[in-house]
Amino acid sequence: MKITKLAQGISLKRSLEGGNEDQLAVVRQVLADVKSQGDAALRAYTEKWDGYAPKHLRVTQEEIQEAINAFDDQLYQDLTEAANNIRLYHEQQQRSGYRVELGDGSWLGQRITALDAVGLYVPGGTAAYPSSVLMNVIPAQVAGVSRIVIASPAGRDGKLPAGVLAAAHILGIDEIYKVGGAQAIAALAYGTETIAPVDKITGPGNIFVALAKREVFGEVAIDMIAGPSEIAILADDTAYPDEIAADLLSQAEHDPLSCAVLVTTSEQLATKVAEQVEQQLMTLPRREVAQASIENFGAIYIAETLTEAVAAINSLAPEHLEIITENAEQVAQQIRHAGGIFIGRYSSEPVGDYFAGTNHVLPTNSTARFASGLNVDDFVKKSSIVYYSEETWANNAPKIARLARMEGLEGHARAVESRGWEKE
C-alpha cells in the first residue's frame, strides 16, 4: 500500500460508471413494456434473463417454510438478535408532529405520517445479503409503513436464497416477488396485475437496477444510488497494525472500486499496516477483489498532527470512519462529515454492517457532506397545517395581500381579501 505525506484536498471520489446509452435504452424498453404489459412482461424478461419460467411471481408460504426449515438454526438466531438490535437503535428515530399556538385560536401544525407502501429490491446470486433485508425493512417498519414488499431475482432453480427468506420471515414480511433487474423496479413503480405499486423503492442493485431507479424517480421515491463501499481509518500509535489492516481489507473485499484509506499520525503504524495488508491479502478468499481495490484506491496518509488528520477526514467525508486513537471519543466530536463513525479498537466496522444496530446503508463517495444513512425519516413524510381564526385573518389579511401584490399575484391578494364580508 502506498504511503504518502498528507497533502491538501485528498478526495475519496472515484469516477464511477454511470451506465451507457445502450444500457439506458434497454432499461427504458423494459420500463415501457412492464408499464404496458404488466405481468406478461415480467414473465418474459424473467425467462429471458434469469433463465427460468416463473409459475407464480409471488413466493408461496410453502416455499418460505421450506427455506426456513432448511436454514441453519444458529444463523437464524444470530439474524434475530441482529434484527432486535437494529430495531432498538431505529426506534429512537420515531417522531411525532407538533402544534404551535398563535393566539386568537389560530395554530400551525406539522403532521408526520408513514408512507403507505415501500418496495425493497434485493439483488440475486452471490450479492444476496440477508443483512440488507434487515437494514432496509426495519426502519420502514419502525416508521409505520403498512405494506413492505421485497423483489428479488430467483436463481435458475426458481428459488430465492434461504438467508433472504429467513431474514424476511424474522421481520414478518411475506409479500415477496421473484422478479429482478429493471423489470422489478418497473413493477414496483407502476404496478402490474400481481404487484401493486409502491411509493418508495430502496435497496442496492446492478447498473440496470440503478438506471431503472433513476428513471422512475419522481413517479416514486428512491433511496440514494449507493456507490462502492469506503472506509477511512484515523489511527495513532496506540492502534494495532494487524487490526487496522484487517479492517481496511474488510472494505476492500467488497468491490474493486471500494476504497480503503488510513490517515495516521504514526509513521511506524503506517509502515506496519502496509506490511500487514500485503500479508493478510495472501490468504483472503476474495483476494483478487481486495487487491484490485487496494491498488486502485487504497492509500495511507501520514499527518503531522491530529488536527491535520481530522481536517483530512472531514474533507473526505467517508462512508465509514474508524477512530482508533487515544481519547477516540473526543476526537470523534471533531468529525463533521462521516456516514458512520466507529470509535475505538473494538468497534471494527463489520460490527455495524451486521449487528450493532446502526444502519449499514450509508452515504458513499463524499456525499456524507450532505446525505445521511438510511433511517426512519426516509419512510415518513410531513404535512404542514394552517388554521387561521377570523380574528387572525382580519389582523393579517392586509399584510398578506400587500406581499402578494408585490409579487404581481393579484389573484392571491383577492383570495385572502374575499373573506369576511357579510354574505347571504
Added chain:
Amino acid sequence: MKITKLAQGISLKRSLEGGNEDQLAVVRQVLADVKSQGDAALRAYTEKWDGYAPKHLRVTQEEIQEAINAFDDQLYQDLTEAANNIRLYHEQQQRSGYRVELGDGSWLGQRITALDAVGLYVPGGTAAYPSSVLMNVIPAQVAGVSRIVIASPAGRDGKLPAGVLAAAHILGIDEIYKVGGAQAIAALAYGTETIAPVDKITGPGNIFVALAKREVFGEVAIDMIAGPSEIAILADDTAYPDEIAADLLSQAEHDPLSCAVLVTTSEQLATKVAEQVEQQLMTLPRREVAQASIENFGAIYIAETLTEAVAAINSLAPEHLEIITENAEQVAQQIRHAGGIFIGRYSSEPVGDYFAGTNHVLPTNSTARFASGLNVDDFVKKSSIVYYSEETWANNAPKIARLARMEGLEGHARAVESRGWEKE
C-alpha cells in the same frame, strides 16, 4: 369549469415537460465550461444570455443598501413579520441526536449536524419572489448552516430586484451573486475563483436550471424539482362559492400548467363555484394564465359522501389542500397525503404562501404520497456512531463473524476476530 361526478382514480398528475435533448446538450456544455473556466465562463454566459457584462459577480454592500433605501417601508415591515413567523414555525423542527446505552460501557449514537454551505437559486425577472428567499433561507438558518449563498440573474441594468435584496437583508444574507441559469447552478456545484462551492442547492428555476440541478445531483444535494402549483379544495355546503373560486384562481394564476380542483358534497356549491370562477376570471390581471390553467386542469368533482371525497383527496395527494367543511379539523385528521393542509374558511391558501409560517415549498404532482415540504431536516445530515467495549465485542464477535461468513465476506469475519489477542 367542468363539473363531474366523482369517479375512481382521479389524478392530478400532468404530463410535464422534462426538457429535450437540445436543452440538455446546452446545459451540459455550460456545466463543463464553468467547471473548466470558472468565472470567465460565468461572465461570458451572463453577457450572452442576461444581456449585460458584470463588473463584479458579487452584489456589493452599496448595491444592497441602495435597494433597501428605495424599498417600501411597509413592505419591508411585512416581510420582516413574515420572516419571524416562518422562523417560529421552523424552530420546532430543530432536533438533536441521541445515544443508546447497550450495557458493558458500549453505546450507539446518532449525531445530527448542519450542512456547511447551501446555495439558493432565485429566478430573475417577473418570477423573482422575495417570499421564496424567506422560505428557502430560514429553514437552512434554523438548521445551523453557516454559509448561505444566493445566486440570481440580474436584469439588463445589472440589478437584482429590490424585494429579493430586501428579503436577504432581513435575514442577514449578503453573499449574493448576480448569476443565473445553468451557469449559476454550475458555479454553486463546482465553485469558481469567486464563488466557493456549496453542498446543497435549493430553489425553483426554469427548465435549464432544473436540468442543471438534475445533472449536478450527486455532486451536491438538490431539493426536489418542483412542478407547477396545485390546489385541491374539499368543501361542503357551509362554504362560500366566491371564496372557493378565488382560492382556485389564486393557484391557477401561477402557470397554465397549474391545477385547481374542487371536491364537494354539494351540487349547489359546485354550480355556484363554476359561475364564480368565470366571473372572477374576467377582472383578473393574470386572466390569460389562469384561464388556460382552469381549462387544462381545472375540475369540480361531486362526491356522494364526505368519506368518498376524503378518499379522492388521498388519491390525489395534492400540494395544497383546503378543507372548508363542518368540523374541518376532524376531516383533516383523515387526510393521509397532502403537502400543506389549510383548515377552515379563514385559512385561504395564500396565507401560507406568504405569512403564516409554514413553508410554501411543497411537493407537487402527487408526490406528497412520499415527499415533504422544505423543512429543517433538509439542511442537516445524520451520522451514526458505534462504540463497542471489549466485553461487548467478546460477547458478540462470534455472531458477527458467522453472519459475515454466511454472506461470503471472510474479510469481514477476520476483521472482527482480529481483536483481543495478546499482542506485543
